[in-house]
Amino acid sequence: MRVVKRLERYLSAAFSLGRIKSMSKDAKREIAELRLELKALSQDLNDCQHQTLQELERMSTWMRRHESLADDLVSLSRRESEVLKRTGQSDTALLLRMFSDLSRRIDGDESGRPEAKPIRPTGLPSSKGFEMFKDAFYHRFENQWRGTPEEISQRLKVYLPDVEAAWVRTEHKPIFDIGCGRGEWLGLLRKHGMNGIGFDTNAMQMKDGQAAGLDLRLGDALEALAQAADGSLSVLSAHHLIEHLPFDSVAWLTREAGRVLAPGGLLLFETPNTRNVLVGATTFYTDPTHLKPMPEQVMGVLLETAGFDPVDIRHINPHERLGEFLDRPDFDNELAQLMFGPQDLAILGIKSKDT
Known part of the structure; x- marks a missing residue:
């Protein structure tokens, strides 16, 4: 009887060890998969941070540019009285001209050249x-x-x-x-x-x-x-x-x-x-x-x-x-x-x- 019981304990221990090894293997596989997912998430986070930084830089550039345009408008406004004396323009005409110039700069580069071409009617395919x-x-x-x-x-x-x-x-x-x-x-x-x-x-x-x-x-x-x-x-x-x-x-x-x-x-x-x-x-x-x-x-x-x-x-x-x-x-x-x-x-x- 003692031999039988001892044998039973050995067999139970062997089965338990097999389950542990199987569980360990499964755990290692899951850990490896988690590592891959973590690496991918880390890469996504880095990409997101990079894109965010780029967007912030673009916004900063846009803000600096439009602050410059606003400064230009303020500067032009300060000179308005002198300009009116020299040219005899009306206040409205001068301000509208400044607005037109600034609007051209906003939709183009700093030289004022437009990025978008004027809209034209479209029609049938031509030859x-x-x-x-x-x-x-x-x-x-x-x-x-x-x-x-x-x-x-x-x-x-x-x-x-x-x-x-x-x-x-x-x-x-x-x-x-x-x-x-x-x-x-x-x-x-x-x-x-x-x-x-x-x-x-x-x-x-x-x-x-x-x-x-x-x-x-x-x-x-x-x-x-x-x-x-x-x-x-x-x-x-x-x-x-x-x-x-x-x-x-x-x-x-x-x-x-x-x-x-x-x-x-x-x-x-x-x-x-x-x-x-x-x-x-x-x-x-x-x-x-x-x-x-x-x-x-x-x-x-x-x-x-x-x-x-x-x-x-x-x-x-x-x-x-x-x-x-x-x-x-x-x-x-x-x-x-x-x-x-x-x-x-x-x-x-x-x-x-x-x-």
């Missing part, structure tokens, strides 16, 4: 052949319905005194024309001793002007404008372009003009006058590439917001039959103006001189 087709259509459309180059040049002469004055004020810096088309405007400027650069996306439109030796360049004028140096232009002009663009692009173009124009430079827009009933109801929609009217109320406030001062809005190019209806005793003069009055709007803004 080189389809683009050529559209260019050919628009070239034919302009030739048939816009007027001859001689007629357009005659109409544009109204701007020569303003442009020449800006050209002289800025010591003959280049003139930049966006949407130059056939080049009538630049041809007129050349005849009066002023050279300019024109941009358009329609190669067919520019052929005659290029053959005549005008500097007409195929490409995106807004992208070219984004690359222009600060204060490098005397005049930025766009005749019958802004009605083809979404408002965001028009606003971007206006604000950017405040950067690229030299002090005393001129921003010149011409667009259809939809207060004329015939223009607003019919001829504006003759051009299928028109997006929306840009009325004087919108454009006047837009140029003021960009800091241009003064801003001059002119109603030009009345219908050829206006005089006939004004002379008729049985026709109301106000109605005659609404029907046959100025067909175009001119919006002119001067970049005030720096101190």
